[in-house]
C-alpha cells in the first residue's frame with residue numbers, strides 16, 4: 001500500500017510538478033458481517049485466485065462460507081475486489097472507487113478503496129449543512145481532510161465510516177457546494193511540526209472556545225481558548241434545561257459516578273472560558289468532585305449541551321482579550337517515534353498520571369483522538385484504558401517512546417499575542433428538587449466552532465483566516 005502511494009506520488013510530481021497527488025485511502029464500510037448486498041453497473045469481480053467475472057450490472061447477495069465469499073452458486077477466494085468505473089453499491093449506498101472484501105475471522109469486512117478527495121465529498125454533509133457559505137464549507141473540508149490523514153488506522157484500514165472515525169454517506173451526500181469546497185481546497189491540510197494536526201470541531205462555542213486541557217487535562221499548543229470575533233445565529237446560543245435532582249442523581253449513579261441520593265450540585269472550578277471544569281456533587285454517600293465533561297456526558301450531552309452553564313440564573317457573559325507577557329500555553333515538543341525502543345523505555349518515558357498517559361498515547365498514535373474523546377471523563381476506567389493502550393503498543397511495529405528531555409519550543413510571536421478570558425459566571429450551587437441549568441453553546445468547546453464559522457464567512461472571512469484564527473500555530477499545507 002505504502003509503495004503504491006509512494007509510486008503514485010513520484011509519478012504525479014514528475015507529471016504535474018507541485019500539484020497535489022491523488023491519494024487512495026481504505027474506508028471500512030462493514031466490519032465482520034456474515035452477508036451483504038453489493039453491486040453496481042459494469043462491475044467486475046476478481047478473486048484472490050485470479051478468477052474474474054465479465055462486466056455485469058445489478059446488485060447481488062454475498063455471504064461468508066468456509067473461509068471464502070459466496071455469491072449465488074459461485075465461491076470466490078478471499079480477498080475479492082470489485083471494480084467499476086461508475087462506482088460501487090453496498091447495501092443500497094453508492095460509493096466512488098472500488099471495493100475489497102476481506103476475511104475477518106469467520107466473517108467479512110467490506111472496504112471501499114477511494115481517492116481521498118472523492119471520499120471527502122461524501123463526508124462533509126454529515127459535518128456541516130451543505131447550504132452554508134462556501135468559505136465555512138472549505139474550512140470544514142480542510143478539517144475533514146486533516147482528520148483523515150491524522151487518523152491512526154482502524155484495524156488495518158485508514159478509517160471507518162461511522163461516528164467512531166468519520167461518518168461517510170457516499171455519493172448521495174454530495175452536492176455542488178460540497179464538491180466545490182473540496183475541489184477548491186484540494187490536498188490542503190493543517191499541519192503542526194510537519195505532521196497533520198489533531199483537529200476538533202463542534203457546533204457552537206457560546207462566545208468563546210476552550211483549551212484542550214479543559215476536556216482532557218493536557219494542552220495541545222494550537223488548541224487554546226479563542227474569543228469568537230463575531231456573534232452567530234445558532235439556535236443554542238443560549239439554552240435552558242430543567243431536570244429533577246433525582247433524575248440527575250440516577251444518571252450519575254448509572255454512569256458509576258454517583259454519590260447515593262443526590263442532594264446538591266455546585267460548580268467547583270471554571271476555566272478561562274467560564275466552562276465548568278469541575279463540579280461538586282453532594283449526596284447520601286458523601287461528596288465528590290468530578291470534571292464538568294464527565295457530568296455532561298453522564299447526564300446526557302444533548303441535554304446538558306455544554307459545560308458553559310450556571311444554576312438558577314443567567315449572568316452577563318462577555319469575553320476580554322488582553323496582551324499577555326508570556327504565552328498562554330507551554331509548548332511541548334511531540335516526542336518522535338523510535339524504532340529501537342523497548343517496552344520498558346516506553347513505560348518509563350510515559351507521564352505518571354493515567355489521564356496524561358492516555359493523552360500521550362493518543363498523541364503517539366496508540367489511540368485516535370476520537371477514541372480519546374470517548375474515554376475522557378470516564379476516570380474509573382482509566383486504568384483499563386491504559387492497559388489497552390499498553391497492549392496496543394506491544395503490538396506496534398514502531399511503538400512510541402517519549403523524548404528523554406522534551407525541550408520547550410519557542411512560541412511563534414502570534415501565539416503569545418493575547419490572553420483571553422471571559423467574565424466570571426456564577427459559582428452558585430443548587431439543592432432544590434428541580435434543577436434549572438442556564439447554558440450557552442453546544443459541544444465540547446475545543447477547536448473550530450461551526451456556527452461562528454458560518455457567521456465569519458458571512459462577515460467576509462475566508463477559510464484560511466478562520467483556520468489560522470482557531471488553530472493558531474498550525475500551517476495550511478498542500479499534501
Ligand SMILES: [Zn+2]
Nearest residue numbers: 154160164165
Ligand atoms: Zn473507526
